[in-house]
Amino acid sequence: MEQWIQLTIDGITLGGVYACIALGYTLVYGVLRMINFAHGELFMMGAFAGVYTLQGFQDHTSLNEDLPSLTITAAIFMGIVVAVVLAVLMERIAYRPLRHAPRLAPLISAIGVSIFLRNVMLRYTNARREVYPDVFPDGSIEIGDVSVSYIKLFLIGMSILFMVGLYLFIQRTKTGTAIRAVAEDRDTAALMGIDVDRTIVLTFVAGAALAGATGVCYGMYVGNAAAGMGFIPGIKAFTAAVLGGIGSVPGAMLGGYFLGLSEAYTTKLFGAQYKDVVAFVLLVAVLIFRPWGFLGKREDRRA
Amino acid sequence: MAPILSVRDVSRRFQGLTALNGVSLDVEESSIVGVIGPNGAGKTTLFNLLTGFYKPTSGEIWFRGSRVDGLPLHRIAAAGISRTFQNIRLFSNMTAIENVLVGQHLHLQTNIATAVLGLPATTNAEQHAVEVAVAHLRFAGLGGRENELARNLAYGEQRRLEIARAIALRPKLILLDEPTAGMNPGESDAMIGLIRRLRDELGVTVILIEHQMRVVMGVCEYITVLDHGEVIAMGTPTEVQNDQRVIEAYLGTGHLKSGAAE
Amino acid sequence: MRMESKKAWYRWPLMAVAVTGLALFAAACSDDDDGDDGGDETPAATSAATSGATQPAGGGETITISAGESIKIGISTTLTTDAAELGIPIRDAALLALSERPDIEGFSIENVIADDLCSGPGSEAAAQQLIAAEVVAVIGPMCSGGAVAALDDYGAENIVVITTSATNTSVTAQGATNLARTAWNDDVQGEEMAKFVYNELNLTNVVLVDDQSTYGKGLMDVFETSFTELGGTVASREVVTVGEQDYSAVVTTITGESPEMVVFGGYIAEGAALVRQLGDAGYEGAFMGADGIADQDFIDQAGEAAEGAYVSRGPQALETNFDEFIAKYIAEYGEDAGTQFTDFTYDGVNVLLNAIEQVATVNSDGDLEINQDDLIAAVKGITLENGATGTVEFLDNGDRDLAVGAINRVDQVTGGVLVELN
Numbered sequence: 004m005e006q007w008i009q010l011t012i013d014g015i016t017l018g019g020v021y022a023c024i025a026l027g028y029t030l031v032y033g034v035l036r037m038i039n040f041a042h043g044e045l046f047m048m049g050a051f052a053g054v055y056t057l058q059g060f061q062d063h064t065s066l067n068e069d070l071p072s073l074t075i076t077a078a079i080f081m082g083i084v085v086a087v088v089l090a091v092l093m094e095r096i097a098y099r100p101l102r103h104a105p106r107l108a109p110l111i112s113a114i115g116v117s118i119f120l121r122n123v124m125l126r127y128t129n130a131r132r133e134v135y136p137d138v139f140p141d142g143s144i145e146i147g148d149v150s151v152s153y154i155k156l157f158l159i160g161m162s163i164l165f166m167v168g169l170y171l172f173i174q175r176t177k178t179g180t181a182i183r184a185v186a187e188d189r190d191t192a193a194l195m196g197i198d199v200d201r202t203i204v205l206t207f208v209a210g211a212a213l214a215g216a217t218g219v220c221y222g223m224y225v226g227n228a229a230a231g232m233g234f235i236p237g238i239k240a241f242t243a244a245v246l247g248g249i250g251s252v253p254g255a256m257l258g259g260y261f262l263g264l265s266e267a268y269t270t271k272l273f274g275a276q277y278k279d280v281v282a283f284v285l286l287v288a289v290l291i292f293r294p295w296g297f298l299g300k301r302e303d304r305r306a
Numbered sequence: 307m308a309p310i311l312s313v314r315d316v317s318r319r320f321q322g323l324t325a326l327n328g329v330s331l332d333v334e335e336s337s338i339v340g341v342i343g344p345n346g347a348g349k350t351t352l353f354n355l356l357t358g359f360y361k362p363t364s365g366e367i368w369f370r371g372s373r374v375d376g377l378p379l380h381r382i383a384a385a386g387i388s389r390t391f392q393n394i395r396l397f398s399n400m401t402a403i404e405n406v407l408v409g410q411h412l413h414l415q416t417n418i419a420t421a422v423l424g425l426p427a428t429t430n431a432e433q434h435a436v437e438v439a440v441a442h443l444r445f446a447g448l449g450g451r452e453n454e455l456a457r458n459l460a461y462g463e464q465r466r467l468e469i470a471r472a473i474a475l476r477p478k479l480i481l482l483d484e485p486t487a488g489m490n491p492g493e494s495d496a497m498i499g500l501i502r503r504l505r506d507e508l509g510v511t512v513i514l515i516e517h518q519m520r521v522v523m524g525v526c527e528y529i530t531v532l533d534h535g536e537v538i539a540m541g542t543p544t545e546v547q548n549d550q551r552v553i554e555a556y557l558g559t560g561h562l563k564s565g566a567a568e
Numbered sequence: 569m570r571m572e573s574k575k576a577w578y579r580w581p582l583m584a585v586a587v588t589g590l591a592l593f594a595a596a597c598s599d600d601d602d603g604d605d606g607g608d609e610t611p612a613a614t615s616a617a618t619s620g621a622t623q624p625a626g627g628g629e630t631i632t633i634s635a636g637e638s639i640k641i642g643i644s645t646t647l648t649t650d651a652a653e654l655g656i657p658i659r660d661a662a663l664l665a666l667s668e669r670p671d672i673e674g675f676s677i678e679n680v681i682a683d684d685l686c687s688g689p690g691s692e693a694a695a696q697q698l699i700a701a702e703v704v705a706v707i708g709p710m711c712s713g714g715a716v717a718a719l720d721d722y723g724a725e726n727i728v729v730i731t732t733s734a735t736n737t738s739v740t741a742q743g744a745t746n747l748a749r750t751a752w753n754d755d756v757q758g759e760e761m762a763k764f765v766y767n768e769l770n771l772t773n774v775v776l777v778d779d780q781s782t783y784g785k786g787l788m789d790v791f792e793t794s795f796t797e798l799g800g801t802v803a804s805r806e807v808v809t810v811g812e813q814d815y816s817a818v819v820t821t822i823t824g825e826s827p828e829m830v831v832f833g834g835y836i837a838e839g840a841a842l843v844r845q846l847g848d849a850g851y852e853g854a855f856m857g858a859d860g861i862a863d864q865d866f867i868d869q870a871g872e873a874a875e876g877a878y879v880s881r882g883p884q885a886l887e888t889n890f891d892e893f894i895a896k897y898i899a900e901y902g903e904d905a906g907t908q909f910t911d912f913t914y915d916g917v918n919v920l921l922n923a924i925e926q927v928a929t930v931n932s933d934g935d936l937e938i939n940q941d942d943l944i945a946a947v948k949g950i951t952l953e954n955g956a957t958g959t960v961e962f963l964d965n966g967d968r969d970l971a972v973g974a975i976n977r978v979d980q981v982t983g984g985v986l987v988e989l990n
């Protein structure tokens with residue numbers, strides 16, 4: 004029994020990461036009907052920004068020991084900044100010029116951006132992993148036989164915090180409402196005085212901020228940043244977004260946790276070699292029986 | 307007094323088809339103007355040009371002293387033109403009040419950080435915005451329907467929600483594309499009342515496209531008649547009704563004389 | 569106005585991707601099944617390789633290099649993906665050895681580097697690239713899965729291949745005649761690891777984890793067989809997925825078995841993440857990995873949890889010139905990459921260059937001639953004295969002859985560095 008609780012925690016940890024990344028896919032899909040395949044790379048770039056920030060503190064100050072909360076906050080902040088700047092650039096350079104091109108074009112452009120960013124970091128790091136300084140306090144909370152390390156709690160907590168923040172942003176702010184309006188009907192939103200281009204950029208910014216921040220927290224958790232680290236989480240998060248219903252914010256969150264838990268349980272039941280198979284089977288099943296996902300909406304018929 | 311809107315020799319072609327051909331039209335501030343004409347005459351195209359959906363192939367559109375053709379949609383909206391649609395285009399997955407809040411976009415001031423953190427500054431501004439939105443809904447006769455999803459509203463309510471959303475922009479000119487389409491006479495009368503109040507209470511200039519002659523004759527002060535993309539008549543309802551070309555254009559359609567709903 | 573499609577347009581492409589993924593998985597599974605005793609594969613592989621080798625009938629083809637052109641040496645290693653942590657030092661060591669011998673018979677030596685992605689398809693693509701570049705011989709591929717996949721491609725062209733790091737049994741079990749390997753055979757290593765754990769450490773209950781690669785899985789297969797024969801128990805076998813980093817669910821499964829030791833077959837990134845997360849989960853048993861993680865990067869990435877980990881460094885000659893080699897390497901690149909295979913690669917290149925020197929002749933036109941069969945024979949028959957990894961000689965199947973004076977070196981992470989156990 005303890006093991007199942009432990010697995011549930013494992014699933015929630017990873018699921019939270021998937022969910023935070025999935026939100027970026029879903030938001031951008033909402034406004035552009037486009038899959039930003041470079042989104043996983045924003046997560047990766049965030050993790051690098053975080054590791055370099057913490058390494059900088061490590062090399063030049065003693066703040067990592069004296070005031071880790073400050074350096075960790077700074078790292079997360081840098082992760083957000085870097086991811087956001089890159090997202091704005093990629094929207095401007097790689098996607099906006101293709102706004103009216105056939106659907107495949109921005110998709111291919113996105114794959115290109117993804118490969119580019121990955122290779123820039125491979126080059127820069129000489130394919131080595133950058134190791135996060137040990138800033139987070141070691142130790143764990145034990146409840147019976149279940150043990151949850153502080154860093155894991157931190158990751159779970161941060162991912163929830165990020166999601167709640169995003170949810171409030173989308174639901175309650177002017178920009179969030181504009182994003183939802185553009186997602187539903189771009190032209191009508193423009194007639195309401197919404198600057199659609201700007202809103203699309205802000206959508207990228209919101210998704211990127213989330214990915215960058217999550218990248219830093221995840222990097223601290225696994226202890227390193229690597230050029231290839233965004234690839235698999237990116238694919239998984241995309242799967243989560245589709246499972247939950249791409250375009251749906253609550254759907255992305257649900258899909259993320261669903262996938263994380265399914266992976267954890269499958270690992271125990273059948274071995275880790277089957278977890279991706281289970282995920283793919285789920286994906287195929289969802290695509291066949293409910294192509295709009297758990298919480299997604301059927302696309303409206305509209306002329 | 308200079309007209310609030312001035313359409314100058316505007317044409318619009320789609321591939322081979324000329325949807326509008328050399329249309330000129332002046333609209334006085336605070337008037338209610340009707341645009342009529344048979345199906346395919348180019349009425350909706352005119353609205354699409356006025357709101358920036360399409361750019362004119364030639365000609366100019368002036369609004370409140372500045373040229374608006376060629377501006378992006380949101381800039382034209384900000385200049386003070388808003389509209390409703392022949393085929394209703396609400397944000398159907400949002401609630402009624404959210405639709406109106408989107409319409410208020412240009413007049414909202416919220417700061418991302420304070421909103422996410424729920425700080426008082428935002429809460430006040432937000433509360434104010436909500437109050438204004440509720441007032442707009444009441445104006446359109448949708449009091450009490452605030453939290454209903456737009457797609458769950460009745461057809462007539464959806465039409466009125468489009469108007470509530472349109473006035474949330476605080477426009478100077480509002481374009482109504484067949485606001486009574488599909489309504490029974492009772493609903494149409496209520497709509498006529500609402501249109502009058504737009505002008506009388508809010509001071510908005512109104513241009514409406516309408517098929518029901520009862521509505522057109524009852525509410526419009528001036529009428530422009532389009533046929534095959536050209537203006538064939540202009541004037542007061544009575545003048546237009548007796549215009550020979552108008553009668554010919556409508557011959558056989560029955561609309562003009564009988565005033566029956568489509 | 570704007571038309572919205574009624575159905576989600578991404579449905580069919582996604583479905584295709586998912587189904588392809590499943591198909592690939594099914595294929596991988598069936599591969600595993602008949603790959604369990606690599607011997608079964610041999611006949612087919614052999615015939616493919618030999619038919620290729622015999623193609624240039626009558627004494628093999630002779631490569632002619634016109635005066636003024638250079639002798640091209642291919643290097644197939646991993647420059648991208650996580651495995652590049654091992655692959656880039658391998659490239660660097662090869663370039664170091666090549667730089668020390670700028671020409672043979674007045675013909676300059678040129679390197680052609682191809683990224684083999686540490687994978688089968690990647691290594692085949694690299695092979696095609698190198699073949700197209702008309703290389704005389706190839707150092708690599710880096711990984712066992714890649715070597716197995718690409719051998720047929722090189723065999724068909726009768727190009728001699730010296731792998732300096734692909735240690736899986738199946739690499740030399742294919743029966744390819746054009747192959748030599750300066751690194752050892754995992755059969756020996758896996759068995760020695762099992763003996764070490766069972767006899768020296770007196771541990772009897774282990775969990776094996778591999779990264780599903782030919783190398784990692786192969787090594788753990790051998791370990792399992794040997795360990796079970798010795799009387800030990802393999803409580804369970806788990807896998808990790810390359811490219812992922814969160815292995816908590818695997819860790820939870822492992823700790824549920826309460827093993828005395830976790831043995832890992834795979835490379836640095838996955839090994840480090842596994843050790844780190846075992847530590848986070850409060851696992852207190854021992855850990856052992858092999859040459860795939862024998863690198864300072866492993867310790868840096870795993871952090872404190874790496875302390876005490878055992879690392880099998882494979883069967884190695886007692887008498888080596890490693891110190892001299894590593895001094896040169898550091899002089900050239902600034903630091904010791906600390907990886908296992910730089911020295912094996914350095915020796916591999918020198919074996920190759922010596923063999924070329926033996927067989928290359930300048931003809932009357934001033935062109936350099938290298939007979940492929942002669943070159944293969946020269947490589948296989950070589951004796952390289954004073955190598956960075958000791959004296960290099962090969963068995964008939966291409967395996968390194970480590971019969972004499974070899975030890976099975978095991979290191980332990982002590983104070984944050986790998987320290988050789990005696």
Ligand SMILES: Nc1ncnc2c1ncn2[C@@H]1O[C@H](COP(=O)(O)OP(=O)(O)O)[C@@H](O)[C@H]1O
Pocket residue numbers: 320323324325343344345346347348349350351352
């Ligand atoms: N986007 C377009 N592309 C091509 N033809 C169009 C387009 N929009 C309108 N038209 C054509 O222009 C003409 C006028 O249409 P419209 O303005 O909708 O007429 P109505 O007066 O009935 O509102 C019609 O023939 C219509 O088919």
Ligand SMILES: [Mg+2]
Pocket residue numbers: 349350351392
């Ligand atoms: Mg129309």
